[in-house]
Amino acid sequence: MTDAYVVGVDMIKFGRFPEKTVPEIGAESALLALDDCGLTIHDMQALYSGNLGQASGMVGQRILQQIGQTGIPVINVANACATGATAFREAWASVKAGLYDCVLAVGVEQMGKGLLGGAGGGTGIPKEGLLGSGTMPAVFAEAGLEHTRKYGTTFEHFAKVSVKNHHHSTMNPKAMYQIETPLETVMNAEMISYPNTKLMCSVNVDGSAAAVICSEAKAKELGLMKRAVKVRASVLTSDPWQERDLVMPDVNSCTRKAAAAAYEMAGLGAEDIDLVELHDCFATAEILHYENLGLCGEGEAGRMIDDDEVALGGRIPVNVSGGLLSKGHPLGATGIANIYEVTTHLRGEAGERQVEGARIGMTHVIGLGSACGIHILEKVS
Amino acid sequence: MSDQPLPAVDYLKIPEGGDPYLEGHKCGSCGATFLGERAVCSKCGARDQMSAVTLPNHGTLYTYSIVYRSFPGIDVPYVSAVVDLDDGTAIKGNLINVEPDPDKIEFGLPVDVVYDDALGRKDRDGNSYLSYFFQPSS
Numbered sequence: 309m310t311d312a313y314v315v316g317v318d319m320i321k322f323g324r325f326p327e328k329t330v331p332e333i334g335a336e337s338a339l340l341a342l343d344d345c346g347l348t349i350h351d352m353q354a355l356y357s358g359n360l361g362q363a364s365g366m367v368g369q370r371i372l373q374q375i376g377q378t379g380i381p382v383i384n385v386a387n388a389c390a391t392g393a394t395a396f397r398e399a400w401a402s403v404k405a406g407l408y409d410c411v412l413a414v415g416v417e418q419m420g421k422g423l424l425g426g427a428g429g430g431t432g433i434p435k436e437g438l439l440g441s442g443t444m445p446a447v448f449a450e451a452g453l454e455h456t457r458k459y460g461t462t463f464e465h466f467a468k469v470s471v472k473n474h475h476h477s478t479m480n481p482k483a484m485y486q487i488e489t490p491l492e493t494v495m496n497a498e499m500i501s502y503p504n505t506k507l508m509c510s511v512n513v514d515g516s517a518a519a520v521i522c523s524e525a526k527a528k529e530l531g532l533m534k535r536a537v538k539v540r541a542s543v544l545t546s547d548p549w550q551e552r553d554l555v556m557p558d559v560n561s562c563t564r565k566a567a568a569a570a571y572e573m574a575g576l577g578a579e580d581i582d583l584v585e586l587h588d589c590f591a592t593a594e595i596l597h598y599e600n601l602g603l604c605g606e607g608e609a610g611r612m613i614d615d616d617e618v619a620l621g622g623r624i625p626v627n628v629s630g631g632l633l634s635k636g637h638p639l640g641a642t643g644i645a646n647i648y649e650v651t652t653h654l655r656g657e658a659g660e661r662q663v664e665g666a667r668i669g670m671t672h673v674i675g676l677g678s679a680c681g682i683h684i685l686e687k688v689s
Numbered sequence: 690m691s692d693q694p695l696p697a698v699d700y701l702k703i704p705e706g707g708d709p710y711l712e713g714h715k716c717g718s719c720g721a722t723f724l725g726e727r728a729v730c731s732k733c734g735a736r737d738q739m740s741a742v743t744l745p746n747h748g749t750l751y752t753y754s755i756v757y758r759s760f761p762g763i764d765v766p767y768v769s770a771v772v773d774l775d776d777g778t779a780i781k782g783n784l785i786n787v788e789p790d791p792d793k794i795e796f797g798l799p800v801d802v803v804y805d806d807a808l809g810r811k812d813r814d815g816n817s818y819l820s821y822f823f824q825p826s827s
Contacts, residue, residue, distance in 0.1 A: 423758065423759070423760065426760070432695065432812055432818060433810040433811065433812055433818050435697070435698070436760055437756070437759050437760075437765075437767060437783070437808075438697065438782075438810065439697070439698065439781060439782045439783065439820065439821075440769035440781040440782050440783055441754065441756045441759065441767075441769040443758075443759065445754075446754040446756050446769050447754075449754030450752045450753060450769065451752075453753060453754065454751070454752045457752060457796040463791075498757070498758070499757045500758040501755065501756045501757065501758065501769075502754055502755035502791060503754075549731055549732040551721075551777065552773075552779035554723065554724065554779070555779050555781040556751075556771045
């Protein structure tokens with residue numbers, strides 16, 4: 309099987325664009341990614357389009373109606389917050405399989421403000437606030453306090469994640485926010501679901517990101533290897549049965565399963581990874597994933613954040629983009645936006661927030677329900 | 690409209706003239722217990738091995754969150770709790786009769802399952818509902 313390479317990738321600055329349509333937002337990053345590698349829509353043999361909010365709305369075809377109706381196959385993908393990563397992975401798989409040698413993956417989302425989850429009615433009476441909470445801040449708070457129960461992780465540990473990621477985003481012009489949030493500010497912000505304050509919840513934003521993936525032969529033929537990044541591993545898992553998972557969505561097992569498979573596929577270990585973009589949908593979640601991804605030992609996540617090991621300049625920088633907490637979380641775009649971030653570091657083009665000497669990076673997303681997507685990328689030249 | 694309250698969820702049973710209880714469905718092959726009826730076990734994949742079991746009205750607090758922001762019309766703060774019942778079945782609900790303060794809520798807290806009106810919520814036909822809650826064991 310051929311190796312597959314990211315040859316072009318980009319994202320728009322995340323924000324709120326109520327005046328635009330979903331396909332318009334998606335088209336912007338698609339064109340940026342094509343420009344990044346100097347190709348056109350005529351070079352693309354298939355489009356893998358990720359979007360959640362209009363999952364039945366043929367978003368991929370409508371993107372092509374914006375940027376070029378070449379008649380190529382379009383595959384529309386929805387997989388909760390793993391939607392973008394799933395679209396990217398399907399694009400990767402088509403190249404690996406030899407079906408195509410140059411394809412485009414786009415992830416796009418237009419979000420409202422406010423709480424996600426929990427509103428589902430079913431029959432009878434609403435259950436939210438009657439049988440606990442199904443809102444995302446509460447669900448991830450419960451997952452975080454499970455870690456507290458096991459290891460004594462504190463509210464302050466969780467809050468420090470948000471301080472770090474907001475700090476990182478001050479160096480990322482494409483993040484929604486570039487604002488420092490000191491620890492007191494984070495801890496004293498409006499409590500949404502203890503221990504997640506408002507500043508410890510990801511930002512609902514509109515955005516899109518796109519990537520062009522080529523086979524090795526095609527990348528060489530096009531002269532695109534210099535800035536290409538090799539996909540060393542692409543893994544997708546669903547949630548394996550766990551004793552509490554039907555009342556308490558489990559983001560740990562599917563991540564651990566995906567991480568183990570990704571390290572095996574890449575022939576690498578956690579010690580080889582130079583930077584990680586992981587799914588900090590809530591500050592509590594990031595803490596869990598340090599251990600789930602093997603970045604530290606069991607129960608050491610609190611110490612990792614205390615010792616600045618996961619900050620830019622630390623042993624293993626995590627979410628130097630600002631993460632979902634500050635860069636923003638347009639659900640369907642997130643999984644490709646983190647491919648953009650890691651690729652930019654591997655190319656040495658990340659400017660002020662550059663992780664020096666980065667050669668190998670990891671991306672991770674979770675779609676609650678659940679799906680976990682992990683990619684490991686490697687610098688080529 | 691029903692004269693009697695209806696169960697808020699299908700795994701809450703209200704026998705005529707008896708006390709309400711929670712019902713699980715247990716896999717005869719691997720022993721996993723689920724809330725609600727099903728034909729296939731999602732732990733081991735066995736088919737047609739499920740049988741109804743009455744769940745215990747006692748357990749311990751596994752994890753929780755104190756919810757301050759919810760949807761319009763929902764009283765906050767309240768404690769959203771995941772409880773391990775004594776037979777190992779995990780169940781989620783509101784933890785009541787505790788102060789919504791993390792310093793006052795201990796992991797492993799013994800809790801009783803109690804049954805009460807579903808916070809005054811009614812369906813479009815005006816039916817009342819019975820729900821379950823957790824409270825510190827008496």
